[in-house]
Every structure is written in structure tokens, then in C-alpha cells.
Amino acid sequence: MxxxxxxxxxxxxxxxxxxxxxxxxxxxxxxxxxxxxxxxxxxxxxxxxxxxxxxxxxxxxxxxxxxxxxxxxxxxxxxxxxxxxxxxxxxxxxxxxxxxxxxxxxxxxADTCVPAWDLVPEWDGSIIFTSRGCIRNCPFCAVPKIEGKLREIIPSIKPYVYPKHTKIIFWDNNILAAKNWRNIFNELEELNKWVDFNQGLDARLINEEVARKLARLKLKYVRLAYDNKAQRKKLKKAIDHLAEAGIRKRSIIVYTLYNFHDDPEDFKERVTELLNWGVTSYPMRYEPLTSLKKNSYISKKWTREELEMVAKARRVLGYAGAFPPYEGLVKKFSKAKNFYEAFSLREPKRKKGRSNKCARWAGGLDWREVVCLSK
Ligand code: SF4
Structure with missing residues (x-):
């Protein structure tokens, strides 16, 4: 039986x-x-x-x-x-x-099996890993511990795209580090479905060629990371490449790590830089990999009150937890002399009769669905 x-x-x-x-x-x-x-x-x-x-x-x-x-x-x-x-x-x-x-x-x-998408008929997105692991070893990340070094697991995504799905979602940890990324991008162009590199792209690997190829895909947003100031130069360069290739800066979402080795001033400076570069900052509070209670960890350089200020500012000043680069927010952060001024809860003034530049973000429940690239 x-x-x-x-x-x-x-x-x-x-x-x-x-x-x-x-x-x-x-x-x-x-x-x-x-x-x-x-x-x-x-x-x-x-x-x-x-x-x-x-x-x-x-x-x-x-x-x-x-x-x-x-x-x-x-x-x-x-x-x-x-x-x-x-x-x-x-x-x-x-x-x-x-x-x-x-x-x-x-x-x-089972890792290369095509998922049984028929079991979740309401879901609309083929989630794919073309590779496992990562070439890097970021101390806050579980990937090197669970998956180890980067290795490609499938040469082509075509058999893994469920015909009924309108989106293709990648869970690769560092797809640009995989040798076959060009083939995958070519297939994506051919398939012409919405694409989400859900685990983010490694900004250090984004050059003119990558940016040009990304701009040819149906992307709603591009996710990058700004974990520490050492990444500043390469991140800025990646953003410039993406913008030159025609990707709208506001649609670049940059995960901004805090409560790790940084302090509040360092975090404020990174958020301010991102807003001034015209991209969206999405703060990511560090949580130890083995934490049994969410948001319980407080690093030595932060206090509970400061972490609470960030959480409140995200709710009140931001949109769905993100800080989009709208005018009022850029000014507020740029003028702020320190973390406390930047994250205080006075909302930026908006001129009467003029549409709030943030309004376009407010239509959807999830900002990830709202941001669109102009192509
Ligand atoms: S680059 Fe990303 S996936 Fe790789 S170790 Fe760092 S955080 Fe993890």
C-alpha cells in the first residue's frame, strides 16, 4: 500500500x-x-x-x-x-x-524538485532557488551556517515556472555571484513575467552590464542592502549604475541594518545618505540568529528607547515600515543634527493644495506592491 x-x-x-x-x-x-x-x-x-x-x-x-x-x-x-x-x-x-x-x-x-504549486492554487508566484549558499560570510546571516558556500543547483529556470503564475520570485541568496546568472537573466527576458529578487541583490556585484540587464526585466523594485559604512562607495556606485540604466531610484529599496555593530548616529547617517541619493531605506533591526523572542535583543550601542524611536518613526513618518525619499523626509533627516532630531515624531510639513508626494505609496497595503519602475 x-x-x-x-x-x-x-x-x-x-x-x-x-x-x-x-x-x-x-x-x-x-x-x-x-x-x-x-x-x-x-x-x-x-x-x-x-x-x-x-x-x-x-x-x-x-x-x-x-x-x-x-x-x-x-x-x-x-x-x-x-x-x-x-x-x-x-x-x-x-x-x-x-x-x-x-x-x-x-x-x-528534494531540492531540485518542481514545487507542487497545485497545492496552493491561490498563490501567484513561482519561487525559485537557482543556487544555494553565498560567497560571503556576513556575521548576522544564517545562510553561510545553513547552506554553506555558493553552488548552482539548476541550470535553467524554465521547468520551474508554473504556467499559471504571473510572477517569478527568486530566493537565491546571491544570484549575481552564481556563474550562470546571465543565462537566468536571458530566460527571464524571454519569459516576460514579473520578477522579484526577493533576497536582494549584492550591490558589490552590480556593474553596468548587470544594471542594463536588470533594466530589461519586468521588475517592480530592486532590493539592495546597506549593512555598514564600509559598503558606502560600492552601494552608491551600484545605485548610479541602476539609475543610468533607467531604473527609477525611488524603486530601489535598501535594507538598512541597525542594532548590530552600528550606533544610532551611524544608522541615522546611512538613512540620510540613502534618502539624499533618492532611494528608499527599509530599516532592518538586527536579531540574533537563535533568538527565541522577536525584537528582544538590544546591542551595546543602542538603548531600548532609541530602538523604540526608530520603530515609531517607521510607523508615523515612513510608509509600511520604509522611509521613502519624499521631500519632507529628506529635508527632515538632512537638517537633523543627530539621531534624536531625525527620529523625533514631528511630521514633515506639506504645502497646502499640493499633492503629497508620498500619496502614491499609500494606495496599497504593502509598499512592495506599490512601487513601480518607470521603464
Ligand atoms: S551577502 Fe547576503 S546572503 Fe550572503 S552572507 Fe551576506 S547577508 Fe547572507
Missing amino acids: AKKILLVEPDYYTRFPPLGLLKLATYFRNQSFKIELVRGCKKPSFIPDEIYVTSLFTYAWKPVHEAVKFYKRLFPKSKVILGGIYASLLPDHAAKSGADVIYQGIFEE
Whole structure:
């Protein structure tokens, strides 16, 4: 009799479907196993032989434990395998859930399977990894620990694009460092679907050629990072290349790390620079990789009050957590003598009768959906 496999996505917040489980679904279907995908704690239509539970960030561990306990109680004879990011980073803690097996790292046998997109018919985007790992070793990043050095895993994306999807979403950690990036970009041009390099692009690898090729794609935004001041020169150069290639600066979203090795003044200066360069700053609060509670870490150079000021400014002055380079905000940050002035909560004045330049950002629930490149 065919083996029965239950795939479980715990009930934590996520904007994306469980890619690993969708690949496992195909992997098991290829062996003629019966599979079912559930979210949270729900009784499936069969008694499974094996139950695969995935996990995400370490601070989202509680719903993972709840799911494992629920299915262990419901099916005491079934084997429960717990994998994913949390299980890989904190295996000992994950073992306390009661799972029979803690699976660390990537399940290589299934990694190149085409995800079973039919299981999430409401989702509209083919999520693809063309490579795993990264050439860099940023101390705040889980990628080098979980995935190791960069390696290409698929030569072509065409078999991985679900015909019904209008978007292609890359989860490569550093796609520009992969040898076959040109082939991938050429295929994207041919496919002519919306493209999102969701994990960001390495600004240090953006030259004129990369910028020109990016400008030919259907991108709504380009994501870069400004983790520390040492990246300043190369980041500015990348932004200039992108702008010269025709990519609208306001559509360049730059993740701006704080609460790491920086201090508030350093962070304020980086945000101010980005606004003056005409790009959008998206502050990213550093959280240790193994944190069990979100936003609980405070670095030595920050205080709780300063972190709270950033959080409030993002809510009040920014849009959906980002600081877009609209006139009032650029002036406010440029004039501010220090962090406290920049992040104080007086909203920038707007002239009567004139449309707020930020208004174009306000139409959508998610700024990621609102920003458009003019092409
Ligand atoms: S470049 Fe990006 S993916 Fe690579 S180690 Fe640094 S943060 Fe992680």
C-alpha cells in the first residue's frame, strides 16, 4: 500500500507558501506516495505514516511545537520529522517539541524538485532557488551556517515556472555571484513575467552590464542592502549604475541594518545618505540568529528607547515600515543634527493644495506592491 505522508506548515505568520514542503510533495508523489498539505493543527483525511513539519524563524518556535505536539497526540504511531530554519539553527531546542527526528539543513534529494504549486492554487508566484549558499560570510546571516558556500543547483529556470503564475520570485541568496546568472537573466527576458529578487541583490556585484540587464526585466523594485559604512562607495556606485540604466531610484529599496555593530548616529547617517541619493531605506533591526523572542535583543550601542524611536518613526513618518525619499523626509533627516532630531515624531510639513508626494505609496497595503519602475 502506498505510504501516506502529511506535510505540515505550522500556524506562524508568513507571506509565502512553504516552499520546502511543496518540493517534498513532488518528491513523494514521484514515489507514488499519498500526500496531504495542511496549515496549523488540522485533522487530515488519512492516518499518515510520516509527518513532515517545517519551521521558519527561531522566534516563531511556539506554533511549531504546538503542531508537533498536536500531531504526536493525534497519531502516536506516526513518525514526526521536524525540519526547516528553526530546526536547523536550534536542533536541541527543536527536539523538546517531541518530534522523532530533527532534520538539519536542506533535504538535498528534494531540492531540485518542481514545487507542487497545485497545492496552493491561490498563490501567484513561482519561487525559485537557482543556487544555494553565498560567497560571503556576513556575521548576522544564517545562510553561510545553513547552506554553506555558493553552488548552482539548476541550470535553467524554465521547468520551474508554473504556467499559471504571473510572477517569478527568486530566493537565491546571491544570484549575481552564481556563474550562470546571465543565462537566468536571458530566460527571464524571454519569459516576460514579473520578477522579484526577493533576497536582494549584492550591490558589490552590480556593474553596468548587470544594471542594463536588470533594466530589461519586468521588475517592480530592486532590493539592495546597506549593512555598514564600509559598503558606502560600492552601494552608491551600484545605485548610479541602476539609475543610468533607467531604473527609477525611488524603486530601489535598501535594507538598512541597525542594532548590530552600528550606533544610532551611524544608522541615522546611512538613512540620510540613502534618502539624499533618492532611494528608499527599509530599516532592518538586527536579531540574533537563535533568538527565541522577536525584537528582544538590544546591542551595546543602542538603548531600548532609541530602538523604540526608530520603530515609531517607521510607523508615523515612513510608509509600511520604509522611509521613502519624499521631500519632507529628506529635508527632515538632512537638517537633523543627530539621531534624536531625525527620529523625533514631528511630521514633515506639506504645502497646502499640493499633492503629497508620498500619496502614491499609500494606495496599497504593502509598499512592495506599490512601487513601480518607470521603464
Ligand atoms: S551577502 Fe547576503 S546572503 Fe550572503 S552572507 Fe551576506 S547577508 Fe547572507
